Structures are given as structure tokens and as C-alpha cells.
Amino acid sequence: MPPREEVVVHLLLTIFDLLGTFAFAISGAIAGARHKLDIFGVLVLSFAAAASGGIIRDVFIGALPPASIQDWRYVAVSVVAGVTTFFWHAKVSRVQNAVLIFDAIGLGLFAIAGAAKALAYHLGPIPAALLGMLTGIGGGVVRDVLVSEVPAVFRKEIYAVAALAGASVVVIGNALHWPPQTVTISGALLCFVLRMLAIYRGWRLPVARTSDSPAD
Amino acid sequence: MPPREEVVVHLLLTIFDLLGTFAFAISGAIAGARHKLDIFGVLVLSFAAAASGGIIRDVFIGALPPASIQDWRYVAVSVVAGVTTFFWHAKVSRVQNAVLIFDAIGLGLFAIAGAAKALAYHLGPIPAALLGMLTGIGGGVVRDVLVSEVPAVFRKEIYAVAALAGASVVVIGNALHWPPQTVTISGALLCFVLRMLAIYRGWRLPVARTSDSPAD
Amino acid sequence: MPPREEVVVHLLLTIFDLLGTFAFAISGAIAGARHKLDIFGVLVLSFAAAASGGIIRDVFIGALPPASIQDWRYVAVSVVAGVTTFFWHAKVSRVQNAVLIFDAIGLGLFAIAGAAKALAYHLGPIPAALLGMLTGIGGGVVRDVLVSEVPAVFRKEIYAVAALAGASVVVIGNALHWPPQTVTISGALLCFVLRMLAIYRGWRLPVARTSDSPAD
Numbered sequence A, B, C: 001m002p003p004r005e006e007v008v009v010h011l012l013l014t015i016f017d018l019l020g021t022f023a024f025a026i027s028g029a030i031a032g033a034r035h036k037l038d039i040f041g042v043l044v045l046s047f048a049a050a051a052s053g054g055i056i057r058d059v060f061i062g063a064l065p066p067a068s069i070q071d072w073r074y075v076a077v078s079v080v081a082g083v084t085t086f087f088w089h090a091k092v093s094r095v096q097n098a099v100l101i102f103d104a105i106g107l108g109l110f111a112i113a114g115a116a117k118a119l120a121y122h123l124g125p126i127p128a129a130l131l132g133m134l135t136g137i138g139g140g141v142v143r144d145v146l147v148s149e150v151p152a153v154f155r156k157e158i159y160a161v162a163a164l165a166g167a168s169v170v171v172i173g174n175a176l177h178w179p180p181q182t183v184t185i186s187g188a189l190l191c192f193v194l195r196m197l198a199i200y201r202g203w204r205l206p207v208a209r210t211s212d213s214p215a216d
Helices: A003-034 A041-061 A073-087 A089-094 A096-120 A125-146 A159-175 A180-201 B003-033 B039-061 B072-087 B091-095 B094-120 B125-146 B160-175 B180-201 C005-036 C040-063 C072-087 C088-095 C096-120 C126-147 C160-175 C180-201
Strands: none
Touching: A003 A041, A003 A073, A003 A089, A003 A096, A003 A125, A003 C072, A041 A073, A041 A125, A041 A159, A041 B039, A041 B180, A041 C040, A073 A089, A073 C096, A073 C126, A089 C088, A096 A159, A096 A180, A096 C005, A125 A159, A125 B072, A125 B125, A125 C096, A125 C126, A159 A180, A159 B039, B003 B039, B003 B125, B003 C005, B039 B072, B039 B094, B039 B125, B039 C040, B091 C160, B094 B125, B094 B160, B125 B160, B125 C126, B160 B180, B160 C005, B160 C040, B160 C072, B180 C005, C005 C040, C005 C126, C040 C096, C040 C126, C072 C088, C096 C126, C096 C160, C126 C160, C160 C180
């Protein structure tokens, strides 16, 4: 691959990565505003939602300090998303469809980036796929735990499964020595398409039939 | 000790370890089913309950990536426990006594394994005993936080204390140069027996008398 | 600086650090007692509130095992605070003003210590300021998550902002090569004064105006 193209691909990935960060940060800010946090609480929750997936991955593979703590752009993007949501909450809610699309893009990109980084740190295929999924869903889980709710990713339309599917493409492609660009793009696309189909067709995974209900 | 016996001991420990993982995973799956998670959410919660204690320990001592992420058997055992509980929820609830026994076995084994690994990483006696306790209770704490409940281990029959007792045997035995096998087995047994006595005799630790109640 | 003075400064910092730990541990114990945890649960929550900020910082910068796990004095101070609160809950509640002051001291000291340690581990200025803030607020966040409440630091009087201000003084002073003692003391003082003013004047950050309320 000529250097020119590599630069373009890297630039595109960075842009998508920051878009995904932005989408996850907005989901955190919306959750914070709904729970009447003050503006700083909203910013902390934005950052937590955007960065936790990558932080969990980096802690688990020992890549310390975590990238999203070290790179000021993630902090900056989170702050912009948080402030925007805080002051124009009604408008952000109205473009929630756009947010869902960004979120799906972020999920796909975080899942493949997580799996690829885990492979680069010499983890085996199953751990790498798991870590890719965790990188994708971690932010949403931490966001919901911080506002004392059961994580939505545990029960909403196909979400963690889409992340696992995207991460698995990276792991399988790596094992079969497919070209990295193809593998990365296919994985992200698979996750994104699965997620969008799940949203628009209302696909859901089965829920346990149980007579007893939780304590709360 | 002849190699033959060592192999047998190692095999037994591995079997018990996976049994403990299975028991903790079932407790996670039951919590997930009660909160109407979808099947994937149930699997994630099974794995979180089974693996979090060991993950916390491995992160704290810097043994990265954590063992339960790297060893596919823990993932496999969690998935089997989760799927079983999801589809045969009523039956699993009926053998809850068996689950409690497995859980007590798991608690004892996780506590001694946690303390022993911390000592192997050159931690002092107090940190090692603490980490043994944390390894034992961590899974239950993370499970309950993820379904937005106050961790049961903070208020149910003697639980964390049993784990601390088992871990302390390992630490004290190590300081006194007792034979590792004896120490390990005594620690696990002490934790298991304490826990079973607490369950069947209804032993409880005192609760603070306080007039004000929590906000929720 | 003559060695004599250095010893005095180090001694003072250690005393304040343990006072801060004590204050955070009391806040954890009060939360545990209000939620009817048993005595051991109260002790675990005391330790979690006192140690989590530092643990998060040490995990993020890779300083493993975390200092508050390794140094028995933090455990001892937490246990003393927890037992005291458990048995004399009414009296501790009555001196809650004193507790708030200790808490503000602890916040300031944890924030500067967090930022200074992050700089010592070669983190850049923005990550170091962030980690200082996280060290200060981490204990309160974990405490509230463990009793299933939305962290108070996300919505009470200027709290995380005070920690960030104190940490920023350390980072800026370090960049400008100011003498470390001056920087450290100024940072801690700024955080403490901001926090006390916020409490006694009822300063608050704005909260988002939103029509929809959280699900719970």
C-alpha cells in the first residue's frame, strides 16, 4: 500500500473514532441531564461514556496509561459533546436518530479497534474478540451504572452481539492472514449494519421467562 | 511430594476452580434473568459474576491480561452456566441449595487462590489477605452493581468474613512456612465450613442501629 | 532545603493524607450504616470510599499494586473510622460539620497527590490534572455506586471542580518550574477554600433544564 493511501485510511479512522467518541459522549450527557446532574457531572458522565470502553481494554492488556486519558482530543470531544447537550438538550433529543447512527458507528469502530489492539498485544483469538466487544459496550455499561440503572446494553436491541460479531471478523481475518484494511472495514460494517437492522426492524434477543421479579 | 500426587492435586484444584466459576456464573445468570435481561445480557452477567473477582486481583497485582480473560475455559464454563440457567430457570431455582454449596466452594477456592497469587507476586501479608477476600467477593459485588442493587455480600450471612478467614490461613501458613498443600486445603475448608454454618444456623453480623434511612 | 524541614513537610503531608483517608472512610461508613449493611459491609465501604480514588489513579498509571492496598496504615485508618462510625453513629452524625471539613482537606490532598504522582509517571499536563481530579472524587463515586445511588459528587456543591482546580495548580506550577512545596500547598489550599466556600455559601453549578425525568 502506498504511503498516501495509508495516510488517508489513518485519517479516516481517526475521524470516525472521534465521531464515535462524540456519539458516546452525547449519550452520556443525555443520561446526565435526565438525572439532573450539574454541568460538571454531565461532563464527567460524557467522558465516562466515551472513554470507559477503551480504558477497560487498555487496563486489561496492560497498555497504561490508557490512550483516552493521554490523548487530549478525546477529552476535548467529550467536553464539546457534553456542553452542547447541556445547553441544547431539547434540540439534541430531537436529532436522536442521528445520535443512534453515530452510536452505531462508534460501536463498530470501538469493537474493531479493541480487537485489533488486543491482537497487537498478543492475546489469543477468544480474549481478543471478548475485549473488542467490551471496548464497544464498556462505555454504555459504565454510563448506566453511574446513574444507577441496569445497563441498557443488557436488554436493548442486538447491541453487544453486534459488537462481538464485528470483533470476531477482525480475529478470524487475522488468523486467516486476510489484508488488515479489508478485515477492519468489514468488521466495522458488519457491526454497524447489524445494529441498524436491529433498531429499524426491532430485532431483539429472547428474554428469560421467569415468575419472580427483581427486588426493586 | 511425588509428581503423581502433585498432578492429582493440581487436577482437583482445577476441577474445584471451574466448579466455583460455574456456581458464581449461575448466580450471575439468575440475577440477570430476574431483571429481564436478554440472553446475551444474561451471559455477560454470568461471566462478570464468575470472572470479576479474579480480574480485580490480577489488575491490582499487575498480572495482565487477567487470567480469566485469557483462559477460554472460564468463558466456556460461564456460557454453559448462563445458557442452562436461561432455559431452565425454574429448575435451577429449585436446586438453589446445590447452588449455595457450589458458591461456598467457589468462595473458598477463590479466596485461597487470590491470597496465594498475591503472595507469589511479593505482596505483604495484609495486602495478600485483603486481595484473597476481594477475589472471593468481587464477582458478587460486580454482579449486584450491574443490576443496580446494593451488593448482597455487604449484608447477608457471614460471607466476606469467611473469605477473609480462608485467605488469612494462607497468609499465616505462608509466613510460618507450613506445607503449601495443607495451608491451601485448610484455608478453603475453613472458609467453606464458616459459610455453610452461617447459612444453616442463620449467623449474621450486627447491623448499625440508625434512625435515618437511605434516600431511595 | 535542609533535610530537617523536608522531614517535617513529609510528616505533615502524611498526617494530612491519613486525615483525608479518615474523613473519606467516615463518609463511606455513614453511607453503609444508612443502608443497613452489617459491620463488615460497613468496613468494606469505608475502605472503598477511602482507597478507590488512589486505586483508580495507580491502575491508570500502572503503579501496581496500588499504594493503598500495600500500605497497612490506610487499611488501619479505614477500619478505625468504620468501627467508630458503626458504634457511635449518632455522635458521628452530630459532628458532621467536622466530617465535611476533613472531607474537604482530604479532597484537596488527594487531588494534589494524584496530579503530582501522575506527573512523576511522565503523564502530560491534561491527563495529570484529570487524574488528580479522579483521585479526589473516585472514592465518593465508588462509595455511592456501591450503595446504588447516583454519585453525589455529580450534583452537589462545587466538588469535582474544586478538585480539578487544585490539581491544575500542581500541573501549571510544574510546567512553570515553581518550587514544589509552594505549588503543592497552594493547590491543596485552593481546593479546600473553594470547597468550604461552596458549602457555606451554597454555591452550585447550573443543572440542565429538561422536561423528561429518569426512568426510576
